[in-house]
Amino acid sequence: MIKNLTFLKPNKESLNLYISLGAVFFVLGIADISFNVFGFLPIWISYFVPLAFCFLGLHLIRIEFSGNKTLDVLNKNINSDWFNAILTIFAIFLLIKFIPPILDWLFFEATFVGSKKEDCTSDGACWVFINVWFERLMYGLYPIKEIWRINAAFIGLILTVGLAFFASAKTKKYVLMFLIFVYPFIMISLISGGNFGLEWVETNAWGGLALTFIISIFALTFCFPVGLFLALGRRSSYPVIRYASIGFIEFWRGVPLITVLFMASVMFPMFLPEDTYMDKLVRVIIAITLFESAYMAEVVRGGLQALPRGQYDAGKSLGMGYWRMHLLIIMPQALKLVIPGIANTFLALVKDTPLILVVGLLELIGMIDMAKTNPKWLGFAAEGYVFAGFVFWIVCYAMSRYSISLERKYKTDR
Amino acid sequence: MKIKNFNLGLGSFLRNNPKLGDFLPQAVTLFAIIFIIGFFTFNAQTNMDSRGIDFGFGFLSQESSFDIQFSLIDYDGSHSYAKAYLVGLLNTLLVSAVGIFFATLLGVIVGISRLSSNYLISRLAEIYVEIFRNIPLLLQIFFWYFAALRALPLPKEAISFFDVSFLTIKGFFIPKLIWTNFSILFYSFVAAIVSIVFIYVYGKRKQEATGQRIPVFLISVGLLIILPVVASLLGGVSLDFGIPELVQQSETIFNFKGGINIIPELMALALALSLYTATFIAECVRAGIMGVSKGQKEAAASIGLTPGQVLQLVVMPQALRIIIPPTTNQYLNLTKNSSLAAAIAYPDLVLVFAGTAMMQTGRAIEIVSITMLTYLSLSIAISIFMNWYNKKIAIKEK
Known part of the structure; x- marks a missing residue:
């Protein structure tokens, strides 16, 4: 009985056989998640078919010290024992189920150009x-025509901060003082206006x-x-x-x-x-x-x-x-x-x-x-x-x- | 340095008169505080006089005459403002308790996942933490309430869970538990818990005195199951379910009747609070587990403890000492953050009391102070408990 089961225990001798077999099972399982090939089975079984396939695939490629560098790294990081294999399958399942719809909504089916609501006809986001x-x-x-003042204030801020970064240690002190004690007032008077001919x-x-x-x-x-x-x-x-x-x-x-x-x-x-x-x-x-x-x-x-x-x-x-x-x-x-x-x-x-x-x-x-x-x-x-x-x-x-x-x-x- | 020349003569004067040097700064501070408080009180007094408002808490017993959408206790407009305050407080505590439960669950799972040897799992956990931690909570609440939960179906096409719970745009309808003779069950649980405490203390004393261990855990589980079951059988406790049913209210409007409705505001708020706070709890858990040095585990293993005992007796007590204080802080933050409920009209303390009640009575000072004091006493109570706990678990070095 146990002798018959040894073929399920992967070993180094027939490495290529196990890797290819495992990879086939794994790919089959992953494909089943998105295409549901076994949909004709009762619903509870068809849910578990991809899981079982992936699990079997990961089991077959779990060969310690196989000598193949990629395989060893893979096994060490996502497939070290059966529990980790299940976690990996779970993570892959999550990624396949959620990432494509989200990407579709964000980019592939989204509308980027247009000027009114009616331009958004697709299912995706309406940017x-x-x-x-x-x-x-x-x-x-x-006010739209005064927006340059906000821009100027913030660009000035960024420039001063940049200056403080790259200035030599001696001038840095003065730039920082200017930034903390003087610049806020410049910024506020620029944005709120009311003097220097700026509109309030x-x-x-x-x-x-x-x-x-x-x-x-x-x-x-x-x-x-x-x-x-x-x-x-x-x-x-x-x-x-x-x-x-x-x-x-x-x-x-x-x-x-x-x-x-x-x-x-x-x-x-x-x-x-x-x-x-x-x-x-x-x-x-x-x-x-x-x-x-x-x-x-x-x-x-x-x-x-x-x-x-x-x-x-x-x-x-x-x-x-x-x-x-x-x-x-x-x-x-x-x-x-x-x-x-x-x-x-x-x-x-x-x-x-x-x-x-x-x-x-x-x-x-x-x-x-x-x-x-x-x-x-x-x-x-x-x-x-x-x-x-x-x-x-x-x-x-x-x-x-x-x-x-x-x-x-x-x-x-x- | 320039600072060397900074000397007004005051410093040396005070140094020569140490008594005065101690006294002067304190007197100045005290005077400043009294002056500021006095100034504010005086202004408030004159402002209220000129507007014809008098300060007082008599309004609390007046009839509130506004309804609250969601209440844990019996309430309607004919009750007093004090009762409305209680409704708001209970709603705040409810959403905090729900949020704390789910945040802890998720936070512990994610925190452990981040330390997992599985690359995919640890990366997923990290991505989750980095995304949800860096987005303002208010935005997350808005997203769940205005964008995600609004996409749910109308009651007629509700998403059904085993035909007893229904998820709709109007909320999550779950079965109501209808107990008969509930008090018997409750008292038997209390009795079980009290006896477990006694057995625990007795077992610990016995072990310290004689070294014999009694199976406290097994006895506890047995008591917790057997006592309530026996009591229910003898006392005639029974349980019925009030399952929500779809009712046609008019030509086109359907809704569910019966059962309990978890309103979408509560769902959105609990969801956002737990997802947000879980990221912080996950970081606490991770720090705690990483904080137990490897030598501790090795030492424990080398004196012959089994892996289970190593975890239970060596790692967890030390990790919990690191995890619990910041986690309690996060619970407190969650409770305070639940006040954001006001932004999506979940009737919590802030919305009911500092919102509706203040609009109606116009008593800004009294109502804002009561609201603030409520939160303040909550936090002070928890920090007193935390200080006591920290002292209790602190490593006593000799």
């Missing part, structure tokens, strides 16, 4: 929707992806220093400062951002003197800054705690005061340790900006919400969300990759 609304999605309700554009008209970036950039710039001070405050030896910082951090970390935004839109105006008016965008940026700085503080605190006591002692023994010691010795090391955490906080901030939708500011996702309810363009929600998802994904993925490269660059052994 015409994105094409037509592109300017709105990027710039919101900003209300913040209500700002929107789209540009608004996402504006809010992110400002909140990032502000939340970092606030977070640093809060982290230092939480580790301070003065009880009043310590408990004030703890209370502040735990409060903002304990509430959802959406309630913070509600607070910014309905409670802030009540807390200000009667006849003062603060722009909604400013209130929202303040709210997001306070919220994220609490998270930033906790990240920085993690870095401060990870530093050995010896670093503090060494700083003090050199006669340094509190601020000089932190600026020159503690912070550079602590921040280096928590680069991934800082990057995660920044990422969370960018991903949180769409929430400003609830207080009526329309950035990218808000604009898509508006476009998809336009009577002329009903029924293109999926295209809009896929596009926005793609944009956000690129931004966030690039940020996380950049943080990994930074982490590697500043990694030092201790």
